[in-house]
Amino acid sequence: MSATVRPWPALWALVVGFFMILVDTTIVSVANPAIMAGLHTDIDAVIWVTSAYLLTYAAPLLVTGRLGDRFGPKPVYLAGLTLFTLASAACGLSGSIGALIAARAVQGLGAALMTPQTMAVITRMFPPDQRGKAMSLWGATAGVATLVGPILGGVLVDGLGWEWIFFVNVPVGIIAFVLAWRLVPTLQTHPHRFDLVGVTLSAVGMFLLVFGIQEGESYDWGLIGGWLPVWGVVGAGVVVLALFVWHQSRMRGEPLLPLGLFRDRNFALANGAISTLGFAVTAMSLPLVFYYQLVLGFSPTRSALMLVPMAVMTLLLSPVTGRLVDSWNPRNIALAGMLMQAIALVWYSLWLTPDADQWARLLLPSALLGVANACLWSPISSTATRNLPRELAGAGSGVFNTTRQIGSVLGSAAIAALIQARLVAAFGAEAAGQTGAAEAAGALPDALKAGFSDAMAQSILLPAALAVVGALIVVWFAPPKRGGQWAGAAQPESTTAVPTAR
Structure with a gap:
């Protein structure tokens, strides 16, 4: 029995779950102090609430992408969504830090099952000259979700308690399951031997x-x-x-990993570009949040709201860039985005001062980052997937998301190390330790604010440098043929769903 495939409703259904799992990569950061108090634990243990999630999310992506090829994107996505939703409920009900860390690890595995399927569905259901619009939705979701996490986390923790950053996933997960069950078609499977x-x-x-x-x-x-x-x-x-x-x-x-994928110049380069983007986006938030909370004295919610211009500009402009990607050279759009990202981060670096009265001007580089964000996700993602054979859509999506996640982990680790190094250079090891204690207390003495601001300003130049590296990679993207078509681009499977291979 076959049914007419409607690509856009199917993609919207998948994006609901994709948004939820990406929000969970950042939502815990503002809840850590509340979790420490509620579960009577220390900072070394609470770090694992995020670490366990990221580890089990990143490690299996190569395998879970291939599972979508073998069993179909829909059943693998639904299995991951079920696992993620149940694990979210377990997180909220956790009575100890060990139980919370274990539930977060299961959550990460569910996210790993879901993520590659969203890109695979785009590759398999949309023709090459329409994938830019589809990827703009995917990219806007990825870009905005990382910004919404801290904002939503601050509101929920302040209003209802830390448990609700996990409980909120349960109704969303149920809605996402029903939407995916009804709107995502059962696509043809491709037999694989693992x-x-x-x-x-x-x-x-x-x-x-x-x-x-x-x-x-x-x-x-x-x-x-x-x-x-x-x-x-x-x-x-x-x-x-x-x-x-x-x-x-x-x-x-x-x-498991078809190395022939990397013979495609654009696929190889797009993987490099998305890793630098993941690095920069993850790395830039930490010095900004530290500056807003410890130097300007903002609450977690207010500091997260300083990123709202970025989220708004990304949402407004992503559909525009998605349409442009289908008719313009994606390389030029992505190059402009990388350069704007570097400029915005250098702009931040120049304006991170202890002068609390000047906070409003920091909304300007935030807005420019939003414009840059809108110019990056769709062009890079559509460039990576244009030439993927449909039977390798899951494998290619798994590789692409793995490199993105590795870039994010590298960015998180590198910026933390650099911040610590700059604090030691500014204050010496003993005073740097005092800033760590002040961080835990949520306050910073006035005498330390100037040096701390300088350390954050210097640290944010690291993601700016990675944006420049990304621009150098994007320059080498192969241009499209006349009419926006790419050589070797795979066509969508069909306008009707096909039965699952037995």
Whole structure:
């Protein structure tokens, strides 16, 4: 039995769940003090509430993308959504920090099952000359969700308690499930034989790499447990992933990671560009939030509201850039976005001063970042997926989202290390420790505000530098042929849903 496929309603249904899981990558940050008080724990333990989620989210993406090819995007997405929603309820009901961390790990696994399916559906249901509009919705969702998380988290924690940052996912998850069940078609599956050795190597390598990068700062890049060096964990992850790539290159059957994907110039370059974007977007928020709360004395909710111009401009302009991507050269749009992002971050750096009366002017670079954001997600994502064969849509989406997530983890770890280094340079190790205590107390002595502002201003130049690197990568995107068509672009499967292969 077949039914008419309506690509846009299907995509909107998937975006509801995609938005929810991305919000959860940032929503916990403003709730950490409340979680510490509510569960009677310390900061070392509460960090794992976020770390466990990111680890189990990033590590399996290569595998979960391929599951969508094998079993179909719809059933894999629904399974992940169910897991995520149930885990969200378990998070809110947790009576100990250990139970909360375990539930967050399950949440991350659910998110890993869902994320690649959204891009795979775009690749498989939209023709190449319409994917820019579809990717603009995907990109706006990704860009805005990372900004909404802290705002929503602050409102819920202040009004209802930390548990509600998780409970809110339950009704949203139920609505998302019903929408996906009714609106997302059952697309044709492609038989795959899973390479168990490749699955093991990729999962272990990704876990070691992400764990080492993410947790390095909490161990001062020294020893874990008094004997295991952090850099040894990162190095082991790199070695295992290198073994994984070598194993994939020698496989005679069907590899988990089709290395032929990277023969496509735009796919390879777009993966590099999205990793720099993930790095910059993640890294820029930490020094800004610290500056707003500790120097200007803003509450968590008010500091998050300073990012609203960014979110508004992204929402307003993403549909416009989505239409332009289908008719213009996406390279030029993405290049403009990268350069605007770098300019906005340098602008922030120049204006992060201890003068509390000048806070309103910081809304200007926030708005420019929103314009940049709208010019980045859709052009980069549509460039990556234009030439993907439909039977590899899930694998390509898994790779793309993995590189994005690795960039985000690198950005989080690098900016934390740089902030600490700049504070030590400004105050010395002992005074830098005092700023850490002031951070926990939510207050900073006036005598330290100038040095702290300088440290944040210097730190935000790191994501600005990554935006410049991203611009250098984007310059090499291959231009489209006349009429906006790309060579080798795969066409959508059909205007009707097809039965699942048995």
